[in-house]
Amino acid sequence: MIKFHVVNGEILPAEQASLNITDLGLLRGYGIFDYFQMKNGKPFFMDDHLRRFYRSAEKMQLDVGYDFEALKEQIYRLIEANGTDTCGIRLVLTGGYAIDGFTPVSSNLVILQHPFKVWDEKIFTEGINLITHEYVRSMPEVKTTNYYTVILLIPEMKAADALDVLYYNSDGWISETSRSNFFIIDEEGKLITAVDKILHGITRGHTLAVAKDILPIEERNIHLSELKTASEAFVTSTTKGIVPVVKVGSDIIGNGKPGPLTQKLMEALRLRRE
Amino acid sequence: MIKFHVVNGEILPAEQASLNITDLGLLRGYGIFDYFQMKNGKPFFMDDHLRRFYRSAEKMQLDVGYDFEALKEQIYRLIEANGTDTCGIRLVLTGGYAIDGFTPVSSNLVILQHPFKVWDEKIFTEGINLITHEYVRSMPEVKTTNYYTVILLIPEMKAADALDVLYYNSDGWISETSRSNFFIIDEEGKLITAVDKILHGITRGHTLAVAKDILPIEERNIHLSELKTASEAFVTSTTKGIVPVVKVGSDIIGNGKPGPLTQKLMEALRLRRE
Structure with missing residues (x-):
């Protein structure tokens, strides 16, 4: 049970953890975030996530207000207060309390602790479906809080029994899903994933790092038309690791079951993470 | 001096007017808003703004939670509490306190009262500059809280002594500025403004309504190349009404001074508003 969060350095009871309504994250969607998980006190790639958080902040001209070690200390104090070290940690940084409702001022930093996300084992053994949607994120390399496009698609995802939405541009080139990166394995057993204009x-x-020893890799854009001939596909994300994708829109991937190379990668990543 | 705001129907001292940090407007930028002004108790087009607020809510699958009259009553109670009826009123509606940090639940509605925005008279008598930026809003017809693109351009606007940024797509077609609609008057004295994919x-x-009696109107997209030959240009917005535009990027509009037809429209709109 999560009882506390952190607001601007102060540990507060969850129900009192709030920001004034003049916050620019609320009024103007001016905010970034990052998220990582921890299991029995062992964080998954925490330093990588924190470094990306600082990079996102810099690109949005926001100041985290604490150095790397001071930020880590806040996270550990929060985990101690909550008395559970199997959890998710979300950091959110906004443009602060804007007097004019527009111009960023001194940032607000909040740290939320969440329960550890446990996914139904079926998504790993049977794979998932994705829907597709034409959409280009305006600052894909920054982890902004801008997610309304996918949230509006929740009903469509439910109808298609899909777990996420795969974005493509007006020429049919795939970038990523709303909350994960997308990979295919082609007929020759080559791993392909986009490298430009993605988060x-x-x-x-880490998936690419473990894949190096398993199969050839090509980092380039994937076209929607390639889904018809891909033998395997999967997505990677913080909370799920690698998840096989068996259907995208109306295209069945391969034989409609998680592929053997994907399973090999899943096992390799699991060893690296835990 | 503004002392109070409204949070979910409750009038609260400004410094206590807050939302819990699990709010989806903050965590995921999932929110809409609207804004109107009032002078000596006379609101400028309040009903139009409130109707648009309900339309935005519907398109974002959000429930305002109050009918039109009940919402108005809250606004008037707030104005009474603050004791000043010359002001700006901002309504913000979000996806609520999301347990999973993602899925909208019962909406949060906040109403902020702001001081009446008074612009330097020079922007009306001398006109303003705009910078340009390639950007296509993903749901232009909905007044979402998504403004980080323009906020990141504040330094560039300052450097160019510009008041706003004019968005155009990859083919050079102009949509609107970040916070106003954009019009040109061509060499033949015709008023032109975009009609598709804009807010x-x-x-x-109201500008188009008063313009009918003054000059011919064409509602169609404007191309960046037309700026070179336009004789006049202006923007329209809630807080400013009509403001002449004398420079866009490096293009001087007409003779670089507010044009006579623009001034005629400004006067006609002023009569209609006040």
Whole structure:
């Protein structure tokens, strides 16, 4: 049970953890975040996530207000207060309390602790479906709080029994899903994933690192038309690791079951993470 | 001096007017808003703004939670509490306190009262500059809280002594500025403004209504190349009404001074508003 969060350095009871309504994250969607998980006190790639958080902040001209070690200390104090070290940690940084409702001032930093996300084992053994949607994020390399496009698609995802939405541009080139990176394995057994105009997922990076010893890799854009001939597909994300994708829109991937190379990568990543 | 705001129907001292940090407007930028002004108790086109607020809510699958009259009553109670009826009123509606940090639940509605925005008279008598930026809003017809693109351009605007940024797509077609609609008057004295993929500004609509008796109107997209030959240009917005534009990027509009037809429209709109 999560009882506390942190607001601007102060540990507060969850129900009192709030920001004034003049906050620019609320009024103007001017905010960034990052998220990582911890299991029995062992964080998954925490330093990678924190480094990306600082990079996102810099690109949005926001000041985290604490150095790397001071930020870590806040996270550990929060975990101690909550008395549970199997959890998710979300950091959110906004443009602060804007007097004019527009111009960023001194940032607000909040740290939320969440329960550890446990996914139904079926998504790993049977794979998931994705829907597709034409959409280009305006600052894909920054982890902003801008997610209304996918949230509006929740009903469509439910109807298609899909777990996420795969974004493509007006020419049919795939970038990523709303909350994960997307990979295919082609007929020759080559791993392919986009490298430009995407959020560089921490799990994406570690997946490529373990993949090096398993199969050839090509980092380039994937076209929607390639889904018809791909033999395997999967997504990578912080909370899920690698998840096989068996259907995208109306295209069945391969034989509609998680592929053998994907399973090999899942096992390799699991060893690296835990 | 503004002392109070409204949070979910409750009038609260400004410094206590807050939302819990699990709010989806903060965590995921999932929110809409609207804004109107009032002078000596006379609101400028309040009903138009409130109707648009309900339309935005519907398109974002959000429930305002109050009917039109109940919402108005809250606004008037707030104005009474603050003791000043010359002001700006901002309504913000979000996806609520999301347990999973993602899925909208019962909405949060906040109403902020702001001081009446008084602009330097020079922007009306001398006109303003705009910078340009390639950007396509993903749901232009909905007044979402998504403004980080323009906020990141504040330094560039300052450097160019510009008041706003004019968005155009990859083919050079102009949509609107970040916070107003954009019009040109061509060499033949015809008024032209975009009609598709824009936010339909309340002031835009009233400007077109008064323009009918003054000059011919064409509602169609404007290309960046037309700026070189336009004889006049202006923007329309809630807080400013009509403001002449004398420079866009490096293009001087007409003779670099507010044009006579623009001034005629400004006067006609002023009569309609006040």
